[in-house]
Amino acid sequence: MKKILFAASEAVPFIKTGGLADVVGSLPACFDKEQIDARVILPKYMCMRQEWKDQMTYLTHFYMDLSWRSQYVGVLQMVVGSVTFYFIDNEYYFSGAKPYGNIYQDVEKYAFFSKAVLSALPLIDFRPDIIHCHDWQTALIPVYLKGQFSEGEFFRGIRTVLSIHNLRFQGIWDVKTVQDITGLDRSFFTPDKLEAYGDANYLKGGIVYADRITTVSETYANEIQTPFYGERLDGLMRARNNVLSGIVNGIDYSEYDPQTDSFVEFNYDVKTFRKEKGKNKKALQKELGLDQDERKFLIGIVSRLTDQKGFDLIAYMMDEICQQDLQLVILGTGEERYENMFRHFAWKYQGKVAANIYYSEAMSHKIYASCDAFLMPSLFEPCGLSQLMSLRYGAVPIVRETGGLKDTVIPYNEYDSTGTGFSFANYNAHEMLHTIQYAMDVFYNRKREWNRLVDRGMMMDYSWDASAKKYQKLYDEMLSE
Ligand code: ADP
Ligand code: GLC
Numbered sequence: 001m002k003k004i005l006f007a008a009s010e011a012v013p014f015i016k017t018g019g020l021a022d023v024v025g026s027l028p029a030c031f032d033k034e035q036i037d038a039r040v041i042l043p044k045y046m047c048m049r050q051e052w053k054d055q056m057t058y059l060t061h062f063y064m065d066l067s068w069r070s071q072y073v074g075v076l077q078m079v080v081g082s083v084t085f086y087f088i089d090n091e092y093y094f095s096g097a098k099p100y101g102n103i104y105q106d107v108e109k110y111a112f113f114s115k116a117v118l119s120a121l122p123l124i125d126f127r128p129d130i131i132h133c134h135d136w137q138t139a140l141i142p143v144y145l146k147g148q149f150s151e152g153e154f155f156r157g158i159r160t161v162l163s164i165h166n167l168r169f170q171g172i173w174d175v176k177t178v179q180d181i182t183g184l185d186r187s188f189f190t191p192d193k194l195e196a197y198g199d200a201n202y203l204k205g206g207i208v209y210a211d212r213i214t215t216v217s218e219t220y221a222n223e224i225q226t227p228f229y230g231e232r233l234d235g236l237m238r239a240r241n242n243v244l245s246g247i248v249n250g251i252d253y254s255e256y257d258p259q260t261d262s263f264v265e266f267n268y269d270v271k272t273f274r275k276e277k278g279k280n281k282k283a284l285q286k287e288l289g290l291d292q293d294e295r296k297f298l299i300g301i302v303s304r305l306t307d308q309k310g311f312d313l314i315a316y317m318m319d320e321i322c323q324q325d326l327q328l329v330i331l332g333t334g335e336e337r338y339e340n341m342f343r344h345f346a347w348k349y350q351g352k353v354a355a356n357i358y359y360s361e362a363m364s365h366k367i368y369a370s371c372d373a374f375l376m377p378s379l380f381e382p383c384g385l386s387q388l389m390s391l392r393y394g395a396v397p398i399v400r401e402t403g404g405l406k407d408t409v410i411p412y413n414e415y416d417s418t419g420t421g422f423s424f425a426n427y428n429a430h431e432m433l434h435t436i437q438y439a440m441d442v443f444y445n446r447k448r449e450w451n452r453l454v455d456r457g458m459m460m461d462y463s464w465d466a467s468a469k470k471y472q473k474l475y476d477e478m479l480s481e
Contacts, residue, residue, distance in 0.1 A: 002475055004028075005128035006040040007117050009110065009137035013080065014048050015099055018304060019249070019385040020165045023216070024134060026252040028083045030464035031472060039126060043113050044076060044087035046095045052078070056087055064119045066112050067183035073116045075124060086124060088116045106137075107173045107202070111182045114140035115148075122154050130159045130475055136171035138162075139206025140182065143194065146209050147184055159478050162210035164203070166382050167224050167231045168308065171202030178202075197232065207236055211478055213244045214471075216383035217404035221246030229380055229403075247471060248407055249383040250464035251392065256368075258393050263365035270458040273394045274451060277369065284370040288354035290327050297326040297443050299436070300371030300395060302364045302386055305334030305342075310377035310400060315341050316429040322349045326440060329371065331356045331363050368393035372450075373439055377424075377432045381405045387421070391457040396450075397421035398439055400432070408462060412442070412453060420457040 010016055012025030028038035044056070056076040064073045074089030088094075093109045100106050118141065121127060133141050142160040149155045175189045178200035189195050194205040207213055215221045221244055223229035225237045237244065254260075259269045265283050268276035278294040285292045303309045314321070315338065321328065322345060330342050330353075342355035356363060368374070374390035376399045383404030387397040391408075399405040401423045412419035422439045424431040443450050 001034075002036050002130070002479065003126065003128045004031075004036055004038040004130050004132055004475060005117075005121075005126070006038065006132045006134065007114070007138040007141055008040065008042060008134040009113070010099060011040055011042055011085070014042060014052050014085070015045055017099060019383065020134060022251065022385055023165070023249055026255075027250075027464055027468060027471070029081055030250075030468040032468075033082065036472060036475070039084040039086065039128075041086040041088065041117050041120075043094045043099070043109075044074070044089040045099050046091065047097055047099065059086075060120075060123050061089075062119070062123065064116060065183065066115060067180055071112060071116075073120060075120050077124075084126075086120070088113055088120065090116070103171075104173065107171055107178060108181045110137040110171065110202070111140055111178075114138055115144055115182075117141060118144055118149050118155070122152075127154065128158060129479055130161060133160060133162045133206060133210065135163070135165050136169055136203035136206070139171065139202045139204075139210075141206070142209035142211075143184065143188065143205040147188065159212075160210045161212040161214060161474065161478065162206040164207075164213065164215040164224070164382070166308075167203070167215075167229070167233065168380075170196075170204065170231070170233070172196075172199050175200045204233060204236065207233070207240055211243065212474060213240055214474070215244070215246050217248045217407045218246035219406045220380075220382045220403040223380070223403060245474070247467050247474070248404060248462075249385060249388070250462050250467045251385055251388045253392070253461075253463035256365075256389050256392050258369055261365055261369065263362045264369040265366075268369075268394075270394075270455055273454060273458065277394060280366065280370040281372075284329070284366055285327070287366075288329060288356070289351070290329070290354055291351040297373070297440050298371045299326055299328050299373045299375050299398070300367040300390075301328070301330045301332065301375050302367055302389075303332045303334075303376070305332045305338035307335075308379055308381070310379050310427070310432075311335075311338045311341075313377050313427065313429045313432050314375070317433050318345055320433055321436065322353060324437065324440060325444070326436075327352050327354075329354045329356070329367055331358075331360065331367055333357055333359055364389075365393075368395055371395040372443055373398050373422075373436075375436070376400075376405060377427075378402055378405060379427055384408070388462040391420060391460050391462065394454040394458050396439065396453055396457060397423075398432075398435055399423050400427065401425050408460075410456075414442075414449070417449065417452060418456075420453065420460060
């Protein structure tokens with residue numbers, strides 16, 4: 001039995017700010033249980049729902065040195081389904097209304113968490129063969145393993161894999177402060193190790209020291225070796241490409257299932273969507289104050305409102321988009337300029353545009369289940385889960401061909417009637433508009449073709465089955481080296 005510990009800053013159902021939480025919360029349950037005992041360790045944030053905190057049980061506590069500080073580390077546990085979750089408790093670091101906020105506090109918070117994970121291991125009766133780290137928040141784990149923990153017999157031979165969910169976020173702060181925070185030896189802060197462009201860089205440390213590096217789609221694994229997508233680490237990514245691979249994300253097909261989803265009023269599957277999806281559309285139009293018309297082309301957006309997701313293209317074209325024969329429903333939070341832009345257009349085009357500037361699991365499911373199409377024109381997209389949810393719920397994705405979007409949405413080909421969505425290549429607002437218009441034309445004028453597109457999308461399998469096997473193979477390789 002191989003023991004794998006996922007270390008991450010978020011996981012459903014406990015805490016979520018984006019797709020990372022979906023991945024860390026759902027993948028560990030999808031491994032072959034005869035072969036892999038996968039567990040997860042997270043911070044215990046004060047902002048987690050009380051319902052979850054009440055169910056955690058206390059395991060142990062101790063005090064840990066973090067440089068010159070001595071800090072309390074509590075360890076709690078809870079089993080969800082077949083997976084054991086551990087939680088690192090410290091009220092000083094993990095208070096606050098959100099998990100992240102101020103990078104200055106975050107660099108200390110996640111240095112603490114990364115060291116606490118390793119320090120807690122000998123006390124919890126679970127010695128992982130592999131620690132699977134996710135993003136910059138846990139990227140110091142491989143570094144600490146090579147540093148202060150390298151002498152301990154217990155830690156000898158523990159392997160590490162670092163998954164990059166978004167190369168843009170690296171955990172950067174000045175060398176002097178990070179050295180003081182982490183207590184790592186000065187020798188770590190050189191340009192071939194943690195230092196990058198004069199600063200200390202957590203993610204870089206993980207990339208240098210992890211045994212394997214993965215990212216969440218094959219295309220993104222290639223893209224990050226180029227200057228445009230490399231976020232100033234493309235040289236390092238090229239240097240490490242012998243241990244770098246891309247494994248596309250899946251989603252939990254039992255949770256995201258239009259046939260059983262309790263957020264969806266009229267449940268449906270690939271056989272019944274023609275009749276039922278329209279009813280959900282009408283209900284949503286009513287709920288959000290849109291003109292009630294089942295035949296109207298309804299486009300959805302569920303997203304963090306950031307540049308990554310292509311909102312400057314949408315902002316540039318918004319007036320023109322709104323003048324088309326369609327409706328638009330947005331659910332998202334993020335940069336104020338985009339929040340206000342959507343509020344403005346909802347006011348300007350009442351009955352046509354609904355701007356929901358908040359976070360809601362329930363509303364997101366309703367949107368996937370009601371919309372005809374789903375717009376995601378990302379500038380870059382490591383994988384993207386929203387388009388997978390859209391496919392599953394029969395909302396045809398309209399995407400830019402980048403990262404995971406390119407790997408998961410097959411462009412519609414009208415000549416041989418194949419494909420699952422619409423896509424465009426260049427980061428260009430007019431290309432996006434034309435692609436929307438093309439989709440709209442198929443929707444209104446070639447309905448049978450449209451429905452077959454929906455059919456094909458709903459029948460794609462983006463559950464975790466295939467990708468969980470790829471991770472298993474990676475773990476096998478690592479342990480047989
Ligand atoms: P990212 O992780 O870059 O934000 P993904 O597509 O991988 O993008 O994952 C986003 C996840 O967050 C999806 O599960 C999506 O449904 C969800 N999501 C984003 N914004 C909201 C929101 N305002 N309300 C509810 N869910 C949201
Ligand atoms: C990041 C990426 C997104 C990916 C998610 C889960 O948030 O932006 O593309 O789907 O991580 O891997």
